[in-house]
Amino acid sequence: MTQTTAESAARKQRAQIRVRTLRTDRWWLAPAFTFAGLLLFLIYGFWAIFDKSYFVDPYIAPFSSPCLATSCPEGARLFGLAPFGDWYTLPPGILILGLPGGFRLTCYYYRKAYYRSFWLSPPACAVAEPHGKYTGETRLPLILQNIHRYFFYLAIVIGLILTYDAVLALVHKPAGLGSWILLANAALILCYTFGCHSCRHITAGRLNHFSRHPLRYKAWTLVSKLNARHQQFAWASLFSVMIADLYVRLVAKGVINFPFA
């Protein structure tokens, strides 16, 4: 028996327009580009994890840094250490990619991006979503998005390690083009990381009395400036990390072999 609910009666009081949207602009373009960009990153990341050409002195590919096992070449190990020892023989990327991956997956900007482009919830503003039911981030698994700040703490560590890798390559004589590519990538990743909404909250966003905490307020204003460009830094760092990683791998494979590469 069909049950008539109060909701359906209320729904019928709205303008009964059967089309999904009356928008006449190309609203599908942004989610389509986002879908393509994120898919490209996922495909590249999957390939890079299993590619073994991740180190050529003095460069280490960002997707495989830090290298924490004895299976890593000696120059690739972080501070020369191998805390995971002999037992770990899988590619180094598998060990650490969950940290920056988790940071991006739970990031407030990327949530918007993939909710729109992958889950179509909604695909664009004022375009009906295809799902019959919606509970948002109120229950598992999406309630886990609330752990974003822990990934933020871990992402800081990864960002600093990538900066260390870039500086190490830069002080190497002669410093090649790759050093500058790694440095630019590290800078973009740090701008993305420190512009995060959780960082903004931790600096002073959680306070109600900015005037009692002038230093934290100053930090908040600086983070807010980065945060205003969080989307741009999210995309710039996504592509920079792919470009830097690919560059190092191509140098390691000998595909790029010009002087000062």
Add this chain to the structure above:
Amino acid sequence: MGYKAKFRIWRGEGGEGRLEDFTVEVNEGEVVLDVIHRLQATQAPDLAVRWNCKAGKCGSCSMEINGKPRLGCMTRMSTFEESETITVTPLRTFPVIKDLVTDVSFNYQKAREIPSFTPPADVKPGEYRMQQVDVERSQEFRKCIECFMCQNVCHVIRDHEENKPNFAGPRYLMRIAELDMHPYDVAERKESAQEEHGLGYCNITKCCTEVCPEHIKITDNALIPMKERVVDRKYDPLVWLGSKIFKRQR
């Protein structure tokens, strides 16, 4: 130079209705609301439309123009091609009273559900002393003209009528954030934002920010900071531990 524009306008009552075609004169410098008024004057005297200030400050003339929530008085005709057919419909999330006029009482009901500003018991009116930096963050939210376009575009209730009882909508979650950030407000708002007003339903897709005619950064400055405050309260064991060790107020 004037021209004849093609309009398709929703006509009907209580949800039942249809899109009707009109051809109407448009003159230089006019906005969509001007054209609708000309239609009323010349072809459709019973066409219902809510309006008031014609200056983008009262929030009355919210409607959907070519599928996008817009203020009729702030949408210039010069932004459309002369050959374009312009479709005007009422806000899709609320019940239709007649033609372009909707019943927005859902929003007033949600407003009443939020406890008002609650100062500390020992601070009397006139004794508030606040620095500009302490209040300017929430002043942004007071620019709201209550056009309800953010409420209308939010897919949580636009596409799911059944969520209306559990979700206050971006405008009122922003109101909660405004009060929670107020230096002199002592009411508990974080837990209730999540449990009673449905903050968890928001998946921060930013449509509320996109349609706001006052350009309030609803998502970045109100909803996400409020989500982070809820994380402090409900999901962060480190903050809980810190509050126990340092005896800080959470």
